[in-house]
């Protein structure tokens with residue numbers, strides 16, 4: 159158990175909206191080991207970002223949100239901490255990198271200043287130490303002539319460079335856990351390849367845990383050790399990366415994998431299609447949430463919600479009919 | 488207009504319209520006949536021919552004088568054959584959208600010839616373009632939401648397209664619209680919806696319906712599936728394929744996603760900094776990429792198979808500015824195999840096979 163950095167147990171995140179209470183995350187459990195990259199995948203709106211922001215308790219707890227469940231960082235339940243202690247954990251022990259680096263970096267401070275700030279606040283470094291460390295971080299993330307870049311403003315850098323600065327910021331305090339929320343979605347493939355390589359390399363070198371959030375299954379296949387697939391606020395399948403791709407057992411995972419055009423092999427005349435669309439949060443179906451789109455749905459799927467069940471050493475599936483469904487591929 | 492008319496139709500035909508395009512099971516569609524681009528040259532029917540097209544955007548200084556040009560498209564020649572999909576791939580800022588817009592005169596070309604159905608559109612006025620050619624050449628966008636009037640109902644949006652282009656008799660237009668909604672996998676009840684009431688995939692269907700209802704020859708598709716989720720993306724790709732089959736449409740399909748390009752296009756052109764640096768039949772391009780940039784691009788695409796470990800060619804440096812492109816081969820500042828000659832002269836276009844050409848000194 160000692161290698162478990164993060165354990166999330168039965169996390170529920172409900173938003174108070176004018177249309178009533180919306181449960182964006184509904185009973186999510188998973189863990190991240192030291193030195194491991196966990197992929198969190200699923201289509202838009204399934205709750206990936208809400209899950210990660212809930213881990214850091216980033217939402218307004220007075221007016222907007224209600225959390226249930228436990229988030230254990232090396233055994234300490236973050237949900238029970240007073241808010242000011244939480245602030246100390248964010249940035250120092252858990253760091254997050256967002257998709258949109260331009261809006262996450264402060265435009266009026268230089269790149270160097272932003273990294274130094276974290277070091278001075280969280281690590282209590284002197285200005286001089288912080289500057290040295292910041293330059294070292296910029297070099298670590300592969301920014302050429304970091305002394306020069308140190309004094310540049312975010313808008314003076316390309317998208318790929320900015321994303322590197324964000325990662326340098328996030329890693330400067332050597333967090334135990336890095337959450338990367340679509341870190342490369344806005345970037346070109348050649349730059350995406352560099353950034354992902356960087357994240358994998360730093361994950362190995364620093365032995366930190368990583369949660370990689372993405373909707374790109376190919377990126378997951380290349381970088382993750384384990385994968386959790388989300389649908390409408392729940393995890394529907396979780397397994398090690400090879401099993402997810404070789405032997406997916408939830409109809410949604412199977413559908414997703416069949417829908418992606420590939421760079422290798424035969425091209426079928428038509429792409430596989432998952433019927434229908436993701437329902438809205440206030441129209442969540444009873445029973446299995448995937449039922450209206452599932453080709454294997456039966457009566458029980460409509461009346462009762464399946465639990466996430468362990469079916470092998472490394473695989474968990476939320477489906478009544480796992481035993482009867484096999485991937486056609 | 489009568490809501491009843493539509494409701495009546497709904498009552499009588501609602502059942503038939505349940506068979507959405509996207510819901511036809513895999514394998515039920517007939518196999519496509521050979522696309523035009525894979526036929527021998529003599530049997531091909533050219534719909535668009537562009538020669539040495541340039542599109543420069545002037546950059547003005549403080550005094551309003553022109554101080555330079557963004558060379559967004561710089562000497563591109565491309566031919567589109569009837570019924571084919573030509574895929575245009577390349578990284579952000581390389582000029583894909585600008586080329587697409589210039590080819591159908593949404594932007595005026597700075598230089599070059601663009602012949603569509605025998606007419607050189609660089610020689611006619613914007614007004615003439617609008618009245619005589621616009622319905623033959625249509626465009627769809629990445630985010631259809633911004634191109635759909637939020638205050639108009641879907642039915643009105645499609646009807647307006649017909650009215651502006653003077654297609655169909657007023658009495659027929661409603662039927663044409665309802666028919667088109669059905670063809671793109673929307674239901675009759677969507678006729679009275681507003682754009683914000685639709686999902687991203689449904690809005691893309693509306694954008695596509697608005698283009699195709701005018702019965703065009705060419706549709707420029709600018710990243711039409713890039714903003715969509717995996718499952719919706721495959722629905723829209725299938726719709727594009729079905730419509731092409733049914734109507735013999737020609738697509739210029741712009742994307743930065745190599746897997747989607749490979750799936751959908753018959754021929755593919757790779758763009759870098761305003762130039763098409765390689766062009767081939769899609770299977771040939773992916774099996775045997777010749778241009779160093781194409782090789783870099785392909786090596787960077789992740790594979791959705793954890794057992795495939797790619798040998799990645801890492802590209803050094805940033806994309807140069809199109810305001811000040813490098814002399815000689817525009818890729819020489821980042822090319823892993825650049826030679827002295829590459830800094831001096833733009834490489835000639837080499838035909839490496841009848842259906843495959845590349846602009847690189849290595850093959851000269």
Ligand SMILES: Nc1ncnc2c1ncn2[C@@H]1O[C@H](COP(=O)(O)OP(=O)(O)OP(=O)(O)O)[C@@H](O)[C@H]1O
Pocket residue numbers: 173175180182200201202203204205206207208209373439
């Ligand atoms: N602040 C909020 N108030 C109310 N609902 C919210 C809020 N933030 C997110 N949601 C809802 O929670 C659900 C999950 O959203 P989330 O952002 O986690 O999706 P996601 O999986 O990250 O999707 P994407 O791939 O588009 O980023 C959505 O239905 C969203 O509308």
Ligand SMILES: Nc1ncnc2c1ncn2[C@@H]1O[C@H](COP(=O)(O)OP(=O)(O)OP(=O)(O)O)[C@@H](O)[C@H]1O
Pocket residue numbers: 544557558559577578579580581582583584585586743809
């Ligand atoms: N109206 C304009 N005025 C000045 N420069 C422009 C204009 N439109 C485009 N450009 C420039 O021309 C170049 C090509 O842009 P274009 O939008 O065609 O690229 P793209 O390949 O479509 O990129 P993306 O994948 O990001 O859509 C860019 O450098 C862009 O900044």
Ligand code: SF4
Pocket residue numbers: 408409410446447448449450452453454455456459464476477478479480
């Ligand atoms: S429980 Fe039923 S509806 Fe849900 S995924 Fe399994 S078979 Fe499909």
Ligand code: SF4
Pocket residue numbers: 778779780816817818819820822823824825826829834846847848849
């Ligand atoms: S012409 Fe020279 S620089 Fe350009 S791609 Fe070929 S080898 Fe590289």
Ligand SMILES: [Mg+2]
Pocket residue numbers: 206207208339
């Ligand atoms: Mg998100």
Ligand SMILES: [Mg+2]
Pocket residue numbers: 583584585709
């Ligand atoms: Mg574009």
